[in-house]
Amino acid sequence: MTESTDRTRPLAGRIALVAGATRGAGRAIAVQLGTAGATVYVTGRTTRAQASEVGRTTETIEETAELVTAAGGHGIAVPTDHLQADQVRALVDRIDREQGRLDILVDDVWGGEHLLGPSFGKKTWEIGLDGGLRMLELGVRTHVVTVHTALPLLTRHPGGLLVEVTDGTTAYNETHYRENVFYDLAKNAPIRMAFGLATELAPYEATAVCVSPGWLRSEQMLETFGVTEDTWRDAVAKLPDFAVSESPVYVGRAIAALAADPGRARWNGRSLDSGGLAREYGFTDADGSRPDSWGFMLAKEADPDTRVEDYR
Structure with missing residues (x-):
């Protein structure tokens, strides 16, 4: 498929699937792909009729699809439990039947925060x-x-993009144990998947990468700190390093920029993050800043006097 020449809608005509788009990074990625003109299938387990084990009813895949459409794309909500192969197969069959192609696959499924909290320490x-x-x-x-x-389906036409979404980059995760074996494996596996699948996808002119947001101000994170996206800086008084956090819009713009880049194959197999991609593509977070969470955390370990302002 040829790249769109419309600079305001560079993904017009593209078909995307964002798996795990109920809230947080997945929702923002779907919306930003829609902003760039894509048709976006959004999946998750929480709908207006039923909640997942996460227990949050305030965000649904139907709302995500509506936000995609309002942003200028075409959002299509498909309730899907990605542990159930038959449901995923039905989803892919539907995309094939309705569109005949899949250009962008964003694998953002998680929903395990409620399990991580009790395991800290x-x-x-x-x-x-x-x-x-x-x-x-x-x-x-x-x-x-x-x-x-x-x-x-992604490999049926040349130029496909697979984005595995995780928490942490290779540079950070290879030197840091992520809380416990279970979480460590869960967040390093997508990095290895992108690395391995890059080799398998190359003959199809497709690209596989793993992308991590930084310290993400998801809906759940904001509630944990008792703030909103408008008042998030109030939490910095209690936790100064929170100043380097980023909104979900940032990683959404990162993946939209990556998808619109005709030279994205240079990233094949790489572990990337929103801050690094912002430097490469020139976009900013919603507030005009350009935070670099992972760069800040690594720099502060080497020098405790590192200023958060230098990484925002």
């Missing part, structure tokens, strides 16, 4: 095994089921 063997294995199901198995089912 505990050894792996002190964590309930069922909860730990559930993290792996939500963070790894869902991703495997999704790519296994959707990549045949």
Whole structure:
């Protein structure tokens, strides 16, 4: 498929699937792809009729689809549990039937925050095994089921893009243990998936990358700090490093810019983050800033006097 020549809608005519688009990064990615003109299928388990185990009813996939359409794209909500291969197969069959192609696959499924909180500060063997294995199901198995089912459609036409979304870059994760074995595996697996699938996708002129947001001000994170997106700086008084956080819009713009780049194959197999992609493509967060969360965290470990202002 040829690249769009419309600079305001560079993804016009593109078909995208954002798996795990109910809230947070997934929602923002879907909306930004829509802003760029794409038709975006958005999936998740929370609908206006039913909530997932996360227990949040304030964000739904129907609302995400409406936001995509309001932004200038075409949003299509499809309730899907990505642990259920038959549901994912039905989803991909529907995209094939309605569009005949898939150009962008964003694998953002997670939904395990409620499992992570109780495990902080505990050894792996002190964590309930069922909860730990559930993290792996939500963070790894869902991703495997999704790519296994959707990549045949993505590779039907040259130029496809697979984006695995995780928490942490290779530069950070390779030197930092992420809380416990379960979470560490769940958040490193997408990096390895993108690395390996890059080799398999190259003959189809497709690109696979892994992208991480920085310290994300998701709906759940804002509630944890008792602030809103408008008042988030109030939390900096209690936790100064929160000043380097970013809104979900930032990673959404990162992936939209990546998808619109005809030279994106140069990133094939790479671990990327919103701050680094902002430097490359010149976009900013919603407030006009350009935070670099992972760069700040690594720099502060080397020099405790590192100023957060220098990474925003």
